Amino acid sequence: xxxxxxxxxxxxxxxxxxxxxxxxxxxxxxxxxxxxxxxxxxxxxxxxxxxxxxxxxxxxxxxxxxxxxxxxxxxxxxxxxxxxxxxxxxxxxxxxxxxxxxxxxxxxxxxxxxxxxxxxxxxxxxxxxxxxxxxxxxxxxxxxxxxxxxxxxxxxxxxxxxxxxxxxxxxxxxxxxxxxxxxxxxxxxxxxxxxxxxxxxxxxxxxxxxxxxxxxxxxxxxxxxxxxxxxxxxxxxxxxxxxxxxxxxxxxxxxxxxxxxxxxxxxxxxxxxxxxxxxxxxxxxxxxxxxxxxxxxxxxxxxxxxxxxxxxxxxxxxxxxxxxxxx
Numbered sequence: 001x002x003x004x005x006x007x008x009x010x011x012x013x014x015x016x017x018x019x020x021x022x023x024x025x026x027x028x029x030x031x032x033x034x035x036x037x038x039x040x041x042x043x044x045x046x047x048x049x050x051x052x053x054x055x056x057x058x059x060x061x062x063x064x065x066x067x068x069x070x071x072x073x074x075x076x077x078x079x080x081x082x083x084x085x086x087x088x089x090x091x092x093x094x095x096x097x098x099x100x101x102x103x104x105x106x107x108x109x110x111x112x113x114x115x116x117x118x119x120x121x122x123x124x125x126x127x128x129x130x131x132x133x134x135x136x137x138x139x140x141x142x143x144x145x146x147x148x149x150x151x152x153x154x155x156x157x158x159x160x161x162x163x164x165x166x167x168x169x170x171x172x173x174x175x176x177x178x179x180x181x182x183x184x185x186x187x188x189x190x191x192x193x194x195x196x197x198x199x200x201x202x203x204x205x206x207x208x209x210x211x212x213x214x215x216x217x218x219x220x221x222x223x224x225x226x227x228x229x230x231x232x233x234x235x236x237x238x239x240x241x242x243x244x245x246x247x248x249x250x251x252x253x254x255x256x257x258x259x260x261x262x263x264x265x266x267x268x269x270x271x272x273x274x275x276x277x278x279x280x281x282x283x284x285x286x287x288x289x290x291x292x293x294x295x296x297x298x299x300x301x302x303x304x305x306x307x308x309x310x311x312x313x314x315x316x317x318x319x320x321x322x323x324x325x326x327x
Contacts, residue, residue, distance in 0.1 A: 041070050043077050050116035051077040059121045063113065078125065080116035084108055087128070088183075093141045099149035104184040107136055115175020123174070132171065132178060139166040140180070149187060156182045 044067065045051040051064030055075045064077060071077065090104045109132055111119055123131055143162045144152060152159065163180045171178050 041073055043069050043071055045069060045077060045079070048083040049079045049081055050111075050113045052080055052117050052120045054078055059117060061117070063117050065113075078120055080111060080120055080125065082111055082113055082116065084110045085128075089133070091137055091140060093144045095147060095149040095152055096145055097148045100188060101144075101149065101152065102186045103140065103144070103182065104186070105140070106181045106183060107132065107178065108181070109176060109178040112175040112177070119174055119176070127174070127176070131174060132176065135170045136163070136167055136178070136180060139163050139170065142166070152185050156185065 043051075045064050047066045049066060051069070053060040053062060053064060053071065053075055054077075055072065060075075069077070085108070087107045087109075088104070089107065090102055092100060092102055094100055109128065111127075119127055140163055143159055143166065147155065147159070160180055160182045163182075164178075167178050167180060
């Protein structure tokens with residue numbers, strides 16, 4: 001449109017100059033007019049851009065690809081960038097437990113070529129500020145409000161995924177592809193200090209619990225060792241007592257066996273002695289007894305006589321003198 005206006009102004013200037021100076025200039029002006037109009041119909045669309053054709057403010061139904069195009073002098077091309085564009089923002093949001101935090105994030109967005117005409121017709125070229133930013137901030141605040149402050153720090157990837165899912169639903173009807181990356185979550189100093197103090201307390205508690213568990217484990221291990229030693233000592237004592245009892249039993253059996261053998265030997269000796277005496281008694285006669293008696297007599301007479309067993313005479317003590325007198 002600007003080219004057309006310039007062409008018209010140039011044409012008016014040339015006509016005026018031809019009237020005041022030379023009539024030949026009118027012919028030159030008449031030749032210059034089609035050149036200017038033709039030049040104004042040649043337009044280019046750069047790479048990565050979709051051209052939206054507009055005629056007197058009306059958006060045409062077709063779009064122009066990158067390259068050289070010839071259009072009407074009464075038309076213009078509006079460039080809609082299809083390349084991925086990145087913007088960084090920082091917004092203040094609240095967590096589920098009403099903790100205010102500043103979220104720094106980046107917005108990567110692009111548009112489909114087929115949707116460029118509709119997007120320009122319904123929103124315009126400033127679709128980023130009019131459409132993308134409000135939808136992103138709304139979903140950002142909504143998602144963050146479902147998580148506590150502590151979760152916002154540890155679940156950054158989950159937050160980005162949920163926000164992207166909601167933004168995709170909101171912007172897909174406009175042909176806009178958009179992704180959100182959470183880069184930093186910054187809380188107020190008061191909350192940060194409180195979190196640090198809590199973490200220190202939890203670490204101290206965890207360390208105390210660990211030390212207590214270690215002491216308990218050591219006590220249990222010592223108790224187990226004591227029990228095992230007591231069991232081992234008891235088993236050793238039982239084994240020793242069993243062995244001593246077995247030794248005592250074997251010794252008792254040996255002693256009994258020895259006594260039995262000695263008793264059997266005595267019985268055998270007595271039996272043999274009795275049998276010998278019986279045999280000896282059977283073999284003795286009065287003559288043999290007298291003979292043995294005479295061999296063993298020392299020539300001395302007995303000094304005491306008890307009788308022959310039938311008489312009741314008292315015991316008589318016979319002295320040596322009496323024997324001599326008797327002779």
